[in-house]
Amino acid sequence: MVLLTCFLSVVVAGLDTTISNVALPSIQRELHAPVSGLQWVVDAYTLVMACLLMFSGSLADRFGRRRVFQIGLGLFSLGSLLCGLASSLEALVACRALQAVGGSMLNPVAMSIIATTFTDSKERARAVGAWGAAAGLSGAAGPVLGGLLVSGLGWRSIFWVNVPVGALAICLAQRFVPESRAAHGMRFDALGQLLVVAFLGSVTAAVIEVPQHGWGSPFIIGLLVLAAGAVAGLIVVESRRADPLVDIRVFRSPAFSGAAIISVVALMALGGFLFLNTLYLQDVRGYSALHAGLLTFPMAAALAACAMISGRIVAARGSRPAFVLAGLLLAAGTGLLVGTGHGTGTWYLVLAYLLFGAGFGLVGTPLTNTALSGMPRDRAGVAGAIASTCRQTGGAVGVAVCGSIVAGGSAGFLASSHTAWTVLTGCGIATALLGLISTGRWARARAERSARRLSTHALEATR
Structure with missing residues (x-):
């Protein structure tokens, strides 16, 4: 139960x-x-x-x-x-x-x-x-x-x-x-929480509002300056806390940093896909909500199926093949959607949805495996929380970026969406390339050294 x-x-x-x-x-x-x-x-x-x-x-x-x-x-x-x-x-x-x-x-x-x-x-x-x-x-x-x-x-x-x-x-x-709780609960980090909100909120707001205000407006510039200041503040403040909300030290591991960036990029692709595709099917093609949902189901089904397959690939071959295959499939699915129009065939859309769903389904397990590889057990919870935050941030940024492209385009939704789909194709390619970098020998060796340092810091903190 x-x-x-x-x-x-x-x-x-x-x-x-x-x-x-x-x-x-x-x-x-x-x-x-x-x-x-x-x-x-x-x-x-x-x-x-x-x-x-x-x-x-x-x-x-x-x-x-x-x-x-x-x-x-x-x-x-x-x-x-x-x-x-x-x-x-x-x-x-x-x-x-x-x-x-x-x-x-x-x-x-x-x-x-x-x-x-x-x-x-x-x-x-x-x-x-x-x-x-x-x-x-x-x-x-x-x-x-x-x-x-x-x-x-x-x-x-x-x-x-x-x-x-x-x-x-x-x-x-x-x-x-x-009921259960940790033996030693972490103290509330009010300043760290405020800086996280300032960074994520200002970046997302800037991307969403830029079509209305323009990149050169004082409002957008102010939001970007606030985001940069929040990042600098996080690095300074959290690195000095014994019990930080965001443990900056975990980013010293190239494997973890790579997984965090891939989380943002891959979820950008998913967030942008769901946002653009819904408007395309219902506003451009004139489909009902039910028709649009049924047409999108192959993507979600492929996602669920490949999420189960991904674990076997990672167990047998490691994270690298899963990352590369996932990135290529994401790029292929969104790349096909760059050319969509009023009369695009249903079979064409379903093929694109299947490729995209398969790609996103494959990416989850290697993300988790790479993020936690070489990470000491006492830092696994922190690493998991940061990785989850990166996923949510990527989804928000994907919607913000794609929405801003179609909202700011003067040629109408359909023409502007082609640019947005191209951006999402780039996210797929980036997923494959970052997967290669974050799972290489150099990255694995650095991850092991970072894990030893983190374990040493944790041992000294308990004395």
Whole structure:
């Protein structure tokens, strides 16, 4: 029952990633939202999630994982209910942010609950594998379920469906999930958290708002200066803390740094793909939400299937072949979509979706494996939290970049989207190249040296 309870959290979080994109054209029509408004509907969730993942993990370790998990479920369900009641774009964006506050307490905390509940290594491996399968299947079901709900009940229903699932998960957690916490909880790093929010928020806002203001405007320049100052502040402040929110030392490992950058780049491709493809199918091709969801299902199905295959490839051949194949497939899928138009054949679209889904499905396991390779066990939680933050950040940036390209284009959505698809093709190529660099002999040797240094620092800190 513990595993079932955790599954419910990954289901609602996984569904919310893909189900909301299908509703964007309906939201645009009813709330009279510009493209930048649709960007904020998506990015309010992913951005707030990215900012709070590490903080939520530390809260759970300190105050109790079951307690924080239940609070997260409650906030996520409340935010979902309010999203469905929103009467304006601004209200919807605010409620999406509330959803994300709760969402940041779900998957990372649920994973720590699984890790502490299933102490046997074989049982834990099976539980984690089942967890990954549930995440893949929920993402695959999102486009179809979203299409059914939007076509039958309207866009508000895609948020309301989370409420009963969240309520059930809260009850099951209270009944079956044992409380646990870390022996020594991390102290709250208020300044570090503020700097993370300043960096991620200002970068995303600058990219989204640049079509309206221009790169030379004082507003955009100010946001970019704030982002640069926040990064510098993080490096200085967090490197001096004994218990930092962001442990800068883990970036000394080329393998981890490479995996972090690949996380951003690969998730940029996914975020941009979901955003552009939804608008293309419904606004350009005139398909209903259900038709668009069904047409996108092959991508999500290929993603789920290849996520399972990826583990076998990494186990047999290491991370490098999986990275290269994933990057090439991502580039091939988005490259095909560069040439889409009003009359592009369905078979052509399905082929592109299958290639893209397969590529993204392959990239997850080597990302995790490379990020944690050479990392001492006592830093695994920190490394995992930072990697998750990079994933969420990449999704937000992908939506921001692609939305800005199509919003700022003077030739219309279709012509501008070709430029955006080209950018996403570059993300696929970058994934393959960075995978080669971060899994080479030099990177592995540096990762081992970094691991020894981190272990030495941790040992000295406990004395």
